Amino acid sequence: MTAIQTTLVLGMTADGKITAEDPKAPRDPDPIDYAHLEHEVSQADLILVGAGTIRAEGGTFTIRDPELLAGRNVRGQSPQPITCVVTRSLEISPDLPFFQQDVERWIFTTGNGLKHSSSVASLQKRADLIDLGDTELDWDRAYTLMAERGIRKVVAVGGGSLSAALLQAGRIDDWWLTIWPIIFGGTTAPSPVEGKGYLPANAPHLELIETRVIGSEVFLHYRTLRK
Ligand SMILES: NC(=O)c1ccc[n+]([C@@H]2O[C@H](COP(=O)([O-])OP(=O)(O)OC[C@H]3O[C@@H](n4cnc5c(N)ncnc54)[C@H](OP(=O)(O)O)[C@@H]3O)[C@@H](O)[C@H]2O)c1
Numbered sequence: 001m002t003a004i005q006t007t008l009v010l011g012m013t014a015d016g017k018i019t020a021e022d023p024k025a026p027r028d029p030d031p032i033d034y035a036h037l038e039h040e041v042s043q044a045d046l047i048l049v050g051a052g053t054i055r056a057e058g059g060t061f062t063i064r065d066p067e068l069l070a071g072r073n074v075r076g077q078s079p080q081p082i083t084c085v086v087t088r089s090l091e092i093s094p095d096l097p098f099f100q101q102d103v104e105r106w107i108f109t110t111g112n113g114l115k116h117s118s119s120v121a122s123l124q125k126r127a128d129l130i131d132l133g134d135t136e137l138d139w140d141r142a143y144t145l146m147a148e149r150g151i152r153k154v155v156a157v158g159g160g161s162l163s164a165a166l167l168q169a170g171r172i173d174d175w176w177l178t179i180w181p182i183i184f185g186g187t188t189a190p191s192p193v194e195g196k197g198y199l200p201a202n203a204p205h206l207e208l209i210e211t212r213v214i215g216s217e218v219f220l221h222y223r224t225l226r227k
Pocket residue numbers: 009010011012017018019023049050051052053054056057086087088089090091136137157158159160161162163165190194
């Protein structure tokens with residue numbers, strides 16, 4: 001394993017949903033959770049984000065707080081972390097606002113995606129396209145490449161499919177889960193970890209290492225216990 005620390009940062013409702021059943025339904029702004037996310041992302045050399053989230057939200061998270069930007073400067077980090085989108089298909093519209101944002105962009109994808117996506121030529125001009133496997137992304141190769149390029153701290157911001165892939169690959173060191181004081185309900189609304197799921201006997205276990213409460217919001221910090 002390479003010496004890259006990976007933190008997953010996600011918010012969920014008190015009933016465990018990361019979006020409403022209708023993911024396009026607007027959500028009220030949440031300044032407390034935003035500040036928490038901004039602080040965590042400000043530590044990162046690279047943000048990992050699933051293609052589903054970039055398609056749904058159109059762009060990546062950027063740091064604006066002057067103190068956090070100054071902290072990055074002191075640590076020798078660029079003003080914004082690299083944003084790396086993860087996609088098998090490479091079916092991402094080059095017209096998304098993401099491609100206009102003032103950030104360095106990488107895309108982890110597959111040979112199959114590079115072969116079949118109709119947007120390869122446009123995406124190549126806007127991001128560093130990195131082939132990490134024929135049809136499935138090889139996370140060992142991804143982490144070796146990141147280490148070779150000087151990445152030490154990764155913050156993964158979801159969604160649930162990306163979390164499942166990173167968990168399955170044994171790459172999540174710690175988790176920040178925000179519990180929003182709200183209920184979305186719904187049978188198909190996604191949760192922090194999608195994928196095939198685990199039987200209880202094989203389920204990954206966590207250790208709680210820190211909690212914070214601000215108003216009605218709870219911030220839970222766990223580390224993944226290695227088997
Ligand atoms: N509450 C929160 O904190 C939070 C955080 C993030 C997102 N969200 C919400 O969650 C929703 C999106 O979640 P999601 O689970 O549908 O999407 P996601 O995890 O953001 O993206 C899923 C896509 O990522 C790619 N992907 C995932 N695992 C991969 C792997 N191992 N190798 C290669 N590519 C992989 C695939 O892209 P291709 O289909 O292109 O192959 C897959 O369809 C959005 O509504 C978003 O707003 C909420």
